[in-house]
Amino acid sequence: MEEWMSELRKQMMSLHPTKRGRHIKLLSELYSCCQTYPLEPALDTCEIEVSSKMRAARGGFAGLWRGLFLGKHEVGMKAPHFYVPDETAQRRVQRETGVWRRLKHPHVLPFIGWHTLGLVSYMISPWMKHGDAVDYLQTNPTVDPLPLLVQVAEGLSYLHNFQPELVVHGDLTGRNILISHTGDALIADFGQSELVVEGEPTSSSNSASWYLSGNIRWKAPEIFEPETKQQGRRTKETDIFAFGRVMLQFFTRQVPFAHILNDRDDKLKTIARRGDFPERPCAADVVARGLDDGMWQLMTECWDVNPGHRPSADNILLRLSSALEARNNADHSQG
Structure with missing residues (x-):
């Protein structure tokens, strides 16, 4: 299909601008059907x-x-x-x-x-009609966060298992997850992403400011205030740490450590450097959205200060999917 669309584009570009309408209409119909488009030129x-x-x-x-x-x-x-x-x-x-x-x-x-x-x-x-996940969840308080988290985990698992080079997202936050017109979650913003082969990034030309960027509320302690580029390099494990923060954000509708208002506050920097856990939310509305012992356990595993002890994206997906299935089965049996 893309080869045919590429040929149509070549034909269209050879025409005078006033005579391209038929090709534009056909390409639009094809895009509607397959949701893909030739990337070149x-x-x-x-x-x-x-x-x-x-x-x-x-x-x-x-x-x-x-x-x-x-x-x-x-x-x-x-x-x-x-x-x-x-x-x-x-x-x-x-x-x-x-x-x-x-x-x-x-x-x-x-x-x-x-x-x-x-x-x-x-x-x-x-x-994306509904904007990012933060605004979507705040304006739709009854939306269940668990199906969205399963979808984000599916996307992250895809990135971490991508071949031939796995993809480290590098900046996973609620703002970088968008919500489609159907209410589905899509991972976005690959400005901090890297392709990695056998544990080594495929590019080494990134600037020092690139390694220092990212919001510290989602940043793993091992890459906070690095002294070298290598120390600041994002990994699958730092993505997992950030995913745990996203879980907390989805359940609470607040940023991690929301009681600290200023991102530049020294208290927040100290917390990020040490890898301190946020306090477990106990508000009735947060518990009602599904933040139970199992969800909290998964979050704290994502935040382990030892990167090697954090669960994989596949493991997270399995556990979240199982939790969603168990809850759906319970709702069905009660109904």
């Missing part, structure tokens, strides 16, 4: 446009704008902030797309392609 202005000048979201490195793909499909257009130096922006976009473009899984945000408009390079993905 970069998207042309006849295929993609910014539909709103207002930024829809903002992150530490990039902003997100809404766009229209093939005249019909809403997409997100992610681009570095204007004040990021051109060389840095280009390097980061290349690094992120180098990982992201390889991935295809129901719980990983799809990469459609990239587009350059003037001096700005955009990374294009489907628009």
